[in-house]
Amino acid sequence: MGFHEVMIDPLFADLLPPLGQRGREWIPVTAGESRAAVFRLDDGSVFAKCVAEDGIDELRGERDRVQWLADTPVPGPSIVEWSSSRRGACLVTTAVPGLPADELSSSALLRAWPSIVRMLRRMHELPTAECPFERRVSSMFRIAEDVVRRDAVNPDFLSADQRGVPSTTLLEQLRVELDERRAQEADDLVVCHGDACLPNFLIDTDTLSCTGLIDLGRLGIADRHADLALLQANARETWVGDHEARADRVLGTTYGADRIDSERSRFYLHLDPLTWA
Template sequence: MRTPTLACVPEGPVAVPDAVRRLAGDDAVTPVWRNVLGGLTFRISGPAAGSGQEAERFVKWVTAGTSGLDLDGEAERLAWAGAYVTVPTVLERGRDATGTWLATRALPGRSAVDPVWVARPAAAARAVGAGLRALHDALPVADCPFTWGAAERSARLSAAGRRDLGEVPAIDRLVVCHGDACAPNTLIDDDGTWSGHVDLAALGIADRWADLAVASMSLGWNYGDGYEAEFFDAYGITPDAERIAFYRRLFQLD
């Protein structure tokens, strides 16, 4: 089962891989996130060339041999989605014997789980809902080369897992899903409007409830109970208990 609380800001010393040091040069390197599979994200900050202002980049790092984290696939999804929505621009990607990395340009806004927004959970939940609706409406299903459907995801499960999952509900609306629409992956401007999306490694075509179920569930992890109504209202949909339950089970089992 997936344990969301393991995705967090790293505590204590974090070894910076040589590839990340090389990408940073003389700029400062700060570890900012460790995901549930052990992948690390670093912020690189320093003066922008010729401007005298601070510039930020982010580098994802995955140790060699780690399964379930495909940075090459994420880079391809970012390149495709970037023609339609605000997502990070890929600056560089590579691999060596120790691991793989993906460097992207920083986007405006703060993560929806930045302390500023944790202190304003109702506003953050609305921004996450509005941002997800905008993403679903903007990305063209007919042109998307990636899939994330329930059938293919459930096929990866054990026989026991498929029994626990149950029958796949009828499709409500096919969209290009984010693939990990948890609250931290929406960015929010200081005025409370969403400003972009990050971490699109699983982006693909699926029923929109695959995203809606997980995004709404993540509100409880990050803000506490009581904010799903704001999320669904901002998205513009009435909660569907059957589909929510199914796609939350799938998320936990997948």
């Protein structure tokens, strides 16, 4: 088994599948600061995500979602290998070709934007009756309640107008809207990515078309605005000049302006940061 010169946690080193060829190595992509560490093979062909024992169920859920999406017309990774033991688990998937959209310049992102929006709409048009995974607002709110109760909200994830406000206050502000959002969701459920930020959209740098989606651990049936809110907010960090206004027009034209509700997007943009710990 080959390893990059950066030190790898011995647990993850044991979980990674052995490499049969001399000179091959696993290169760390993330530091594994929580329960997971991600590695890529040196040729970029596959990625491996490893977790300790307390992350096995979550990673198994991601494995099942990757497998489900692979059987649909929406492009994403395929499973290469899965292993688990009492110590932890490792999921190895194929790489989706392309550059993460957050690494594009504002002008390049604007040219890629119609393809990104079409990819998201393509996912949202998958039949919900065939998707076994759910991420409805009630379950998201329960997760937020747990994160807030443990005082585990990451302030770096909060939107600008949430910062400096106690997390308990943020949660109660959202609770007031919960019944209304449940009712809206019931009439507008789609298959959502669940973490529709720019790094999870891969882009062909030659054609600036979206080649597929990655990081599918939160995929499930939900209100489409759970995705739309994150995509718009994350892209806002890249836009310069009039690009945001132009991108909003493209979103309305390509996705459908009649399907987008700014108030619902605001709700989900404020709820999402409370669901990460």
